[in-house]
Amino acid sequence: MNELFLTFLLFVAVGFGAQLVDGALGMAYGVISSTVLLAFGVPPATASASVHAAEVFTTATSAVSHVAHRNVDWKMFVPLAIAGVIGGVVGAFVLTSIDGNTVKPFVVAYLAVMGLIILWRAWKGPGTKSTSPKLLAPLGLIGGFCDAVGGGGWGPTVTSALVGTGTSPRYSIGTVNTAEFFVTVAISATFVFALVTGNWKDADGIVQHASAVAGLVVGGVVAAPLAGWVVKIIPVRTFTWMVGFLVLALCLYQGLKLFKII
Numbered sequence: 001m002n003e004l005f006l007t008f009l010l011f012v013a014v015g016f017g018a019q020l021v022d023g024a025l026g027m028a029y030g031v032i033s034s035t036v037l038l039a040f041g042v043p044p045a046t047a048s049a050s051v052h053a054a055e056v057f058t059t060a061t062s063a064v065s066h067v068a069h070r071n072v073d074w075k076m077f078v079p080l081a082i083a084g085v086i087g088g089v090v091g092a093f094v095l096t097s098i099d100g101n102t103v104k105p106f107v108v109a110y111l112a113v114m115g116l117i118i119l120w121r122a123w124k125g126p127g128t129k130s131t132s133p134k135l136l137a138p139l140g141l142i143g144g145f146c147d148a149v150g151g152g153g154w155g156p157t158v159t160s161a162l163v164g165t166g167t168s169p170r171y172s173i174g175t176v177n178t179a180e181f182f183v184t185v186a187i188s189a190t191f192v193f194a195l196v197t198g199n200w201k202d203a204d205g206i207v208q209h210a211s212a213v214a215g216l217v218v219g220g221v222v223a224a225p226l227a228g229w230v231v232k233i234i235p236v237r238t239f240t241w242m243v244g245f246l247v248l249a250l251c252l253y254q255g256l257k258l259f260k261i262i
Helices: 003-025 029-039 044-068 074-096 100-124 133-150 154-164 169-196 210-233 236-258
Strands: none
Touching: 003 029, 003 044, 003 154, 003 169, 003 210, 003 236, 029 044, 029 100, 029 133, 029 154, 029 210, 029 236, 044 074, 044 100, 044 133, 044 169, 044 210, 074 133, 074 154, 074 169, 100 133, 100 154, 100 236, 133 154, 133 169, 154 169
């Protein structure tokens, strides 16, 4: 069977699983997809661009679903989305201006921290209060920047913070997922701008991974409507522990490769 087709099928499975997790927990599509791409040797900027290209479609599907089910707190949405777009654009410019080999150890370390945050959320459990409005813009700015640089992290950064301060999980996940669409579009547009203007030296690598991106898109879009079903059959807290340990395991594997231990 053709190698490109096998790669496509592999990333259909990755995108499907990652989107099931993201839809149920409000995080981890980018983290899981990026860690798998990095494990395959994809440069950080290319991995981030690939994930965000796929997320344009998956976040659009997710946003429509959350809006339809009235899971969005619009007072939280506006500052999160605006600040997230700004942080994402800055992060994408930074990532495309730095050599991939130089930044990769920091990206792996960042994703490991995200894995720990996910585990912390599993241990902490859901809250019931609201986050201070003053924290929303700074949180969105940090979340957008981390999402662009790490190839994923908007959900682990923003959703974890909202739930950790006591915001309802339903509105945290719905609002963050809806805002993520705009952040993703902004980051993707920045990568395209860097490509067109010649400011991204490793941009040619994204063509080599087109089958992986297509797989992430197909798997993610198919899985997006199934998140509610997943929540019913697997306890959210159990699911969160599973995702945290998965991300840490993948980061450990990447770390061992970086230090040439394996």
